[in-house]
Amino acid sequence: MRRTGAPRQIWPDEFARRYLDAGHWTDETLPGFFRARAEAHPDRIAVATAEGRHSYAEIDARSDAVAAGLRAAGLEPGDRIVLQLPNIAEFFTAMFGAMRAGLIPVYALPAHRRSEIVHFVQGSDARAFITCDRAVGYDHRVLAREVRAEVGDLPVFVVGEAEEFGSFAALEAGEPERFDDPDPASVAFLQLSGGSTGLSKLIPRTHRDYVYTLRESARICELSADSVYLGTLPIAHNFPMSSPGTLGTFYAGGTVSLALSPSPDAAFAAIERDRVTITGVVPPIAILWSRAAPTTRFDLSSLEVLQVGGARFAPEAARQVEPALGVTLQQVYGMAEGLVNYTRLDDPEEVRVNTQGRPISADDELRIVDLRGEPVADGEAGELLTRGPYTIRRYHADADTNARAFTAEGFYRTGDLVSRTPEGNLVVRGRVSDVINRGGEKIPVEEVENHLIGHAQVVDAVLVPIPDPLLGERSCAVVIADDPAPAARELRAWIRERGVAGFKVPDQFVFVDAFPSTGVGKIDRRDLRAALKRTLHDPE
Numbered sequence: 001m002r003r004t005g006a007p008r009q010i011w012p013d014e015f016a017r018r019y020l021d022a023g024h025w026t027d028e029t030l031p032g033f034f035r036a037r038a039e040a041h042p043d044r045i046a047v048a049t050a051e052g053r054h055s056y057a058e059i060d061a062r063s064d065a066v067a068a069g070l071r072a073a074g075l076e077p078g079d080r081i082v083l084q085l086p087n088i089a090e091f092f093t094a095m096f097g098a099m100r101a102g103l104i105p106v107y108a109l110p111a112h113r114r115s116e117i118v119h120f121v122q123g124s125d126a127r128a129f130i131t132c133d134r135a136v137g138y139d140h141r142v143l144a145r146e147v148r149a150e151v152g153d154l155p156v157f158v159v160g161e162a163e164e165f166g167s168f169a170a171l172e173a174g175e176p177e178r179f180d181d182p183d184p185a186s187v188a189f190l191q192l193s194g195g196s197t198g199l200s201k202l203i204p205r206t207h208r209d210y211v212y213t214l215r216e217s218a219r220i221c222e223l224s225a226d227s228v229y230l231g232t233l234p235i236a237h238n239f240p241m242s243s244p245g246t247l248g249t250f251y252a253g254g255t256v257s258l259a260l261s262p263s264p265d266a267a268f269a270a271i272e273r274d275r276v277t278i279t280g281v282v283p284p285i286a287i288l289w290s291r292a293a294p295t296t297r298f299d300l301s302s303l304e305v306l307q308v309g310g311a312r313f314a315p316e317a318a319r320q321v322e323p324a325l326g327v328t329l330q331q332v333y334g335m336a337e338g339l340v341n342y343t344r345l346d347d348p349e350e351v352r353v354n355t356q357g358r359p360i361s362a363d364d365e366l367r368i369v370d371l372r373g374e375p376v377a378d379g380e381a382g383e384l385l386t387r388g389p390y391t392i393r394r395y396h397a398d399a400d401t402n403a404r405a406f407t408a409e410g411f412y413r414t415g416d417l418v419s420r421t422p423e424g425n426l427v428v429r430g431r432v433s434d435v436i437n438r439g440g441e442k443i444p445v446e447e448v449e450n451h452l453i454g455h456a457q458v459v460d461a462v463l464v465p466i467p468d469p470l471l472g473e474r475s476c477a478v479v480i481a482d483d484p485a486p487a488a489r490e491l492r493a494w495i496r497e498r499g500v501a502g503f504k505v506p507d508q509f510v511f512v513d514a515f516p517s518t519g520v521g522k523i524d525r526r527d528l529r530a531a532l533k534r535t536l537h538d539p540e
């Protein structure tokens with residue numbers, strides 16, 4: 001039987017009522033609000049790239065054509081569709097087009113490869129895949145063929161030279177058609193989790209909860225129709241999509257400028273070209289920009305706000321941003337599962353530099369707890385648990401993870417170790433979960449360990465973080481191998497062959513004869529990781 005994706009309510013009734021009564025949730029949908037903007041100001045520029053400028057009316061009409069084309073191709077309301085596109089205008093026509101056809105996009109990053117895309121297709125039971133011909137020197141049609149070889153005959157649409165696949169340009173060039181707006185309570189898309197241990201979990205976000213974050217984020221970040229937001233991180237990621245990101249900018253009626261990479265050259269050129277006023281980056285990029293800005297030939301004078309988030313931003317680096325770039329620094333601590341915290345633009349410098357801000361909503365409930373789940377004393381560090389009007393209560397079709405990731409009362413266990421200042425700002429101190437945060441790119445350690453253990457000469461492997469001055473953390477694989485041990489080069493090639501995103505390939509390898517004893521009879525991988533981390537950080 002074909003699953004329709006009929007919305008099983010995510011929040012219990014009493015909470016849904018509370019968020020509706022508070023006015024947080026409205027009947028606006030993602031494609032619906034974009035349509036309203038296109039009708040209010042059809043000629044205003046929605047998307048600007050190095051290739052051209054596209055009005056709200058144009059993106060709106062092209063999305064309607066994509067919707068009609070996807071329906072004509074046999075896709076039905078409720079079907080999932082995996083979307084893997086770089087920072088190009090078609091990202092939005094594909095996304096809004098799919099939603100207007102009643103489909104549910106599943107976002108993938110351009111760096112994802114076979115193993116991840118197959119996991120997303122299978123995990124969401126997707127009926128189609130949209131990708132591009134080439135991006136950053138990689139041919140995504142090769143990937144599409146590999147995916148098809150594993151999952152069967154999946155319809156694929158390609159932006160650019162489509163070869164044997166469906167042409168996305170042909171979809172966009174078709175006759176536009178208008179379908180009913182989706183139900184605002186329904187799931188709008190499946191977002192990817194960066195915070196989990198195993199393979200990425202799929203996060204069901206509804207129109208209501210997401211539009212709420214866009215509206216409030218646009219207000220907190222003081223966006224207006226004059227704002228120009230630069231999408232320079234991969235725009236499928238939750239931070240550049242919604243905090244306030246590209247969609248928050250559309251919500252405010254502003255312009256989204258796109259750069260294909262966050263390198264100073266590509267991003268600074270876009271800032272000058274489109275007179276960008278605000279953008280969001282991860283800490284290593286903020287550090288590179290702070291170093292490059294004083295001598296750049298590009299005019300960055302339009303930039304007012306630089307948001308930094310996705311990983312811990314060291315205060316010493318944070319302090320350099322404002323003088324180097326002539327901007328206001330805004331720290332953003334968020335997660336695709338929901339909760340987003342911002343420092344406010346008028347916070348004192350000490351708050352902007354030293355903290356990761358406070359939540360969007362007065363109805364965001366935060367608990368900071370110790371290992372037993374008891375609240376810690378004021379100012380102490382503990383694991384952050386949260387629930388609220390835009391934080392999910394469960395992952396898509398993953399009962400085991402749900403039992404672990406949420407408390408009985410519906411709080412999401414963030415896995416982050418945080419403390420709170422007397423003024424109510426959060427400071428992220430570390431993590432209790434096993435994820436390596438490589439400059440904002442999240443590496444699920446178990447997934448990489450499993451790939452390594454799959455190698456014939458590897459007996460066991462543990463992936464641990466190593467401090468890194470630019471990335472914050474890089475990854476180190478500690479491997480027990482048969483004699484002779486395979487070369488690190490060979491293991492890297494092995495991981496790549498398994499079809500894994502490049503950022504998950506271990507930065508370093510260490511070969512050992514045995515793992516340290518963790519003092520417990522049964523080998524607990526988390527204890528083992530912690531013990532190895534200690535030995536690597538403090539070698540005697």
Ligand code: J2J
Nearest residue numbers: 194195238239243309310311312332333334335336428
């Ligand atoms: C320390 N750690 C941070 C920060 C995220 C806005 C901003 C970021 C994300 C994101 C997002 C951090 N300091 N400022 O979705 O809307 C780590 C935490 C968190 C995990 C979530 C948004 N900002 N982190 O990064 O789902 O460990 O979302 O739990 O990719 O990143 O990762 P992700």
